[in-house]
Amino acid sequence: MATVTLKSFTGLRQSSTEQTNFVSHVPSSLSLPQRRSSLRVTASRATPKLSNRKLRVAVIGGGPAGGAAAETLAQGGIETILIERKMDNCKPCGGAIPLCMVGEFNLPLDIIDRRVTKMKMISPSNIAVDIGRTLKEHEYIGMVRREVLDAYLRERAEKSGATVINGLFLKMDHPENWDSPYTLHYTEYDGKTGATGTKKTMEVDAVIGADGANSRVAKSIDAGDYDYAIAFQERIRIPDEKMTYYEDLAEMYVGDDVSPDFYGWVFPKCDHVAVGTGTVTHKGDIKKFQLATRNRAKDKILGGKIIRVEAHPIPEHPRPRRLSKRVALVGDAAGYVTKCSGEGIYFAAKSGRMCAEAIVEGSQNGKKMIDEGDLRKYLEKWDKTYLPTYRVLDVLQKVFYRSNPAREAFVEMCADEYVQKMTFDSYLYKRVAPGSPLEDIKLAVNTIGSLVRANALRREIEKLSV
Amino acid sequence: MALFSPPVSSSSLQNPYFIPKFSFSLLSTNRFSLLSVTRASSDSGSTSATSATAVEAPEPVEVIIKEAPQSTPAVTKEEITTAKNVAVEGEEMKTTETVIKFQDARWINGTWDLKQFEKDGKTDWDSVIVAEAKRRKWLEENPETTSNDEPVLFDTSIIPWWAWIKRYHLPEAELLNGRAAMIGFFMAYFVDSLTGVGLVDQMGNFFCKTLLFVAVAGVLFIRKNEDVDKLKNLFDETTLYDKQWQAAWKNDDDESLASKK
Numbered sequence: 001m002a003t004v005t006l007k008s009f010t011g012l013r014q015s016s017t018e019q020t021n022f023v024s025h026v027p028s029s030l031s032l033p034q035r036r037s038s039l040r041v042t043a044s045r046a047t048p049k050l051s052n053r054k055l056r057v058a059v060i061g062g063g064p065a066g067g068a069a070a071e072t073l074a075q076g077g078i079e080t081i082l083i084e085r086k087m088d089n090c091k092p093c094g095g096a097i098p099l100c101m102v103g104e105f106n107l108p109l110d111i112i113d114r115r116v117t118k119m120k121m122i123s124p125s126n127i128a129v130d131i132g133r134t135l136k137e138h139e140y141i142g143m144v145r146r147e148v149l150d151a152y153l154r155e156r157a158e159k160s161g162a163t164v165i166n167g168l169f170l171k172m173d174h175p176e177n178w179d180s181p182y183t184l185h186y187t188e189y190d191g192k193t194g195a196t197g198t199k200k201t202m203e204v205d206a207v208i209g210a211d212g213a214n215s216r217v218a219k220s221i222d223a224g225d226y227d228y229a230i231a232f233q234e235r236i237r238i239p240d241e242k243m244t245y246y247e248d249l250a251e252m253y254v255g256d257d258v259s260p261d262f263y264g265w266v267f268p269k270c271d272h273v274a275v276g277t278g279t280v281t282h283k284g285d286i287k288k289f290q291l292a293t294r295n296r297a298k299d300k301i302l303g304g305k306i307i308r309v310e311a312h313p314i315p316e317h318p319r320p321r322r323l324s325k326r327v328a329l330v331g332d333a334a335g336y337v338t339k340c341s342g343e344g345i346y347f348a349a350k351s352g353r354m355c356a357e358a359i360v361e362g363s364q365n366g367k368k369m370i371d372e373g374d375l376r377k378y379l380e381k382w383d384k385t386y387l388p389t390y391r392v393l394d395v396l397q398k399v400f401y402r403s404n405p406a407r408e409a410f411v412e413m414c415a416d417e418y419v420q421k422m423t424f425d426s427y428l429y430k431r432v433a434p435g436s437p438l439e440d441i442k443l444a445v446n447t448i449g450s451l452v453r454a455n456a457l458r459r460e461i462e463k464l465s466v
Numbered sequence: 467m468a469l470f471s472p473p474v475s476s477s478s479l480q481n482p483y484f485i486p487k488f489s490f491s492l493l494s495t496n497r498f499s500l501l502s503v504t505r506a507s508s509d510s511g512s513t514s515a516t517s518a519t520a521v522e523a524p525e526p527v528e529v530i531i532k533e534a535p536q537s538t539p540a541v542t543k544e545e546i547t548t549a550k551n552v553a554v555e556g557e558e559m560k561t562t563e564t565v566i567k568f569q570d571a572r573w574i575n576g577t578w579d580l581k582q583f584e585k586d587g588k589t590d591w592d593s594v595i596v597a598e599a600k601r602r603k604w605l606e607e608n609p610e611t612t613s614n615d616e617p618v619l620f621d622t623s624i625i626p627w628w629a630w631i632k633r634y635h636l637p638e639a640e641l642l643n644g645r646a647a648m649i650g651f652f653m654a655y656f657v658d659s660l661t662g663v664g665l666v667d668q669m670g671n672f673f674c675k676t677l678l679f680v681a682v683a684g685v686l687f688i689r690k691n692e693d694v695d696k697l698k699n700l701f702d703e704t705t706l707y708d709k710q711w712q713a714a715w716k717n718d719d720d721e722s723l724a725s726k727k
Contacts, residue, residue: 125602126610126618224713245614257609298611320713339707379714387711394707404606412621453622456634460599461606 047369054079054366057359058184058204060169061211064345065331067153069208069352074160076360082157083186085168091146092233092310094267099139099428101346111148113270115140116250123411124255124404131414134421139428145270172220179369181205206326206370208355213313215333224320226335228313229262232286233276238304245300246273254407257292261401264293272307280316314342328375330355338390340397354378388432405454412450418443568604577620591629646685653681
């Protein structure tokens with residue numbers, strides 16, 4: 001028995017693909033521990049080396065996720081093609097990026113139009129609380145224009161060696177075998193042929209779907225649907241003296257009139273403000289909510305002109321399937337938008353980068369073919385790193401955006417310095433900082449107190465209406 | 467799709483008639499004094515009817531929607547046309563700018579003047595609570611603009627904890643304790659008549675202690691008939707987000723065997 005075992009294990013070192021797989025399923029009771037530790041199968045399958053070419057990967061979508069993914073792939077020595085349908089796309093977006101993004105992605109400081117260092121939270125009964133006293137000198141929330149940021153990331157990808165194509169992805173033919181290529185059908189726009197463009201196909205080994213909330217890549221791999229919120233925003237140019245108030249300040253309005261499950265905002269942009277609101281459950285009433293938001297900010301935006309109106313869907317949770325064989329979704333296409341704050345730019349760029357890193361590693365810098373296991377590593381890493389953040393924000397949204405009393409309690413809590421420090425730390429640096437246990441207990445007691453008081457007042461209100 | 471337009475038009479048309487002055491004047495101020503629309507150049511071929519309703523057309527003339535799912539473009543386009551109709555009619559409803567804000571003699575500088583709430587030399591916290599509730603109710607029905615000149619500064623934590631307890635906790639505690647006592651008495655009687663085990667002996671029995679625990683928990687958590695459903699939904703809600711995230715790993719289990727190390 002032992003000799004048989006030994007034979008099969010020695011066979012492992014030189015054997016072909018099939019035997020490798022088979023032996024790895026044999027229960028470890030047969031093997032001796034020291035033998036097992038000396039064999040480390042580093043690839044899930046002995047994927048063959050690509051003899052005459054580098055790995056080819058297509059990134060569909062040229063937003064933050066696509067740009068970051070393409071840059072990392074190209075730097076890792078992989079042949080990268082980035083397909084973006086509109087190079088000067090002015091995306092409707094809040095445009096806020098956390099401080100850590102500037103460092104992690106080496107963004108030049110002139111991309112940032114404004115540095116928001118103060119925020120005002122306004123409750124349903126107009127109690128206003130100032131946040132930002134705890135920020136240090138160098139800390140801020142960066143407001144960017146999406147067309148500037150997206151173009152910059154794409155340019156960097158191109159400089160690293162990616163090919164950027166202006167085209168619209170149509171559909172994808174799935175491969176028959178585990179190592180045959182994907183065939184992408186797309187329409188290429190090249191200025192000369194005008195609006196219609198020419199239909200083309202391309203063969204690639206792997207695809208990263210970074211094409212946003214209405215992802216076609218997601219549809220072609222049957223990724224499933226997600227619940228989404230509608231964010232509606234109006235860009236308003238206000239007189240200069242009113243603009244000085246919003247120089248480095250953003251506002252958040254909460255209340256049933258503004259949104260039943262989200263918040264209304266006034267964010268300063270380069271030379272105007274963006275006033276908007278969003279909702280998941282009452283999408284039909286979005287115009288009413290927008291009117292209410294404008295009403296709440298009326299004094300401060302009086303005399304302004306609406307220069308643009310835009311709306312876009314925001315995913316509420318990830319799609320049921322975020323990858324399939326050698327196709328992975330990143331960014332909004334995967335549904336990586338946090339609850340409570342609705343933040344998506346940083347997570348899009350980070351997930352693009354993480355997925356690209358997994359591909360680079362799995363293919364050993366483009367020399368080998370990859371398979372689903374390599375992409376799965378990206379999912380594992382992502383979930384491990386960020387699931388706590390997503391969970392915490394989900395709990396916050398469930399507890400504090402529930403009803404008017406809950407929102408009043410939320411705003412009251414935000415006045416507390418400890419809360420501000422923790423919130424900004426976790427937002428700016430994307431880490432759940434430990435904090436001191438005593439303060440945490442005090443915070444818990446204060447939260448419960450605020451919630452109890454606000455709910456008691458609501459009962460009083462109900463008594464009054466009866 | 468037709469379902470969506472009526473709420474928008476009705477909310478803006480009917481309000482003036484049912485809640486006479488306030489929201490009506492607010493709406494008209496919104497329309498005419500606040501915003502004028504300029505024609506911004508459209509890039510993605512949206513159906514912008516560059517209307518002849520010159521400066522007074524309040525509602526935006528174009529909506530740039532990012533390939534939103536089927537229903538939304540229809541919704542917003544319909545709402546635009548509805549809003550335009552409303553705008554045309556709205557011109558006739560123009561009034562002067564009378565915005566009625568919350569006013570109360572005791573509400574000074576964005577907070578309650580506690581000196582005006584005194585009764586027998588001590589602050590009457592009950593009336594402070596009632597006054598704040600009235601203010602919030604007013605604002606819920608007539609949302610107001612915030613203003614930097616008159617910020618609202620009131621913080622409910624200035625009302626001492628015992629005032630809250632006296633007003634809200636104690637009556638409810640009395641109610642719940644009463645319920646628990648009645649249930650407890652009849653359950654003890656019932657168990658005694660069935661098994662012959664007296665009250666003191668029941669306390670030593672594990673099953674009876676469990677029944678007691680269930681009774682107390684039931685009284686605490688189920689106070690109205692609707693609470694049963696609410697608790698069930700609450701439980702589903704807490705686990706839903708996690709399920710949505712783990713969905714990516716569920717189909718994985720069958721496929722992963724083939725590629726396991």
